[in-house]
Amino acid sequence: MGLVMPNPGTIFWMLIIFGIVLFVLKKFAWKPILNALKEREESIANALNSAEEAKKEVAGLKADNEKIIIEARKEKDVILKEAKVLQAKIVTEAKEKATQEAQKAIEQARQQIEAEKTAAINEIKMQVAELSIVIAEKVIKKELSNKDEQKKMVDGLVDDIKLN
Secondary structure, X not given: OXXXXXXXXXXXXXXXXXXXXXXXXXXXXXXXXXXXXXXXXXXXXXXXXXXXHHHHHHHHHHXXXXXXXXXXXXXXXXXXXXXXXXXXXXXXXXXXXXXXXXXXXXXHHHHHHHHHHHHHHHHHHHHHHHHHHHHHHHHXXXXXXXXXXXXXXXXXXXXXXXXX
16 A cells, blocks of 8 residues: 555655745746737737728728729719710711701702803803804895795705704
8 A cells, every 4th residue: 555655755845846846937937928828818819809800891892892883883874875975966967967068069069050051051042143143144145035035045044053
């Protein structure tokens, strides 16, 4: 039973050595260990707080992103509508301008035709006047004693005249 029951001197020395070890640990190691644990606890708490703040920021940024996307879509729709209106306006203006240009061209063609018509009529009048003078000159030159002869001559001259 000597193994189960320790000697009182051994217990005494064990208590003294345990006290010395406890004193040395308390003096030199206990404070740094406690400080290290406290710092570790504070750094974990700070990290958790930072993570929570970052999570809140991400949620806020996500909400802001959604708002920005919605606004961008609205702006896109507005721009597309404005572009369609502008396109319709440009097409309408182009059609109106083309119609006006066509009307101008038609009016110029009418004026040109009218001018050419007037010039042709004036030229025909000039030719008729010249022919009349030529006929009158020939009629006067020839002796006309009777009316039948005069009429035959005028008919012959009219048949000989060719209009251009």
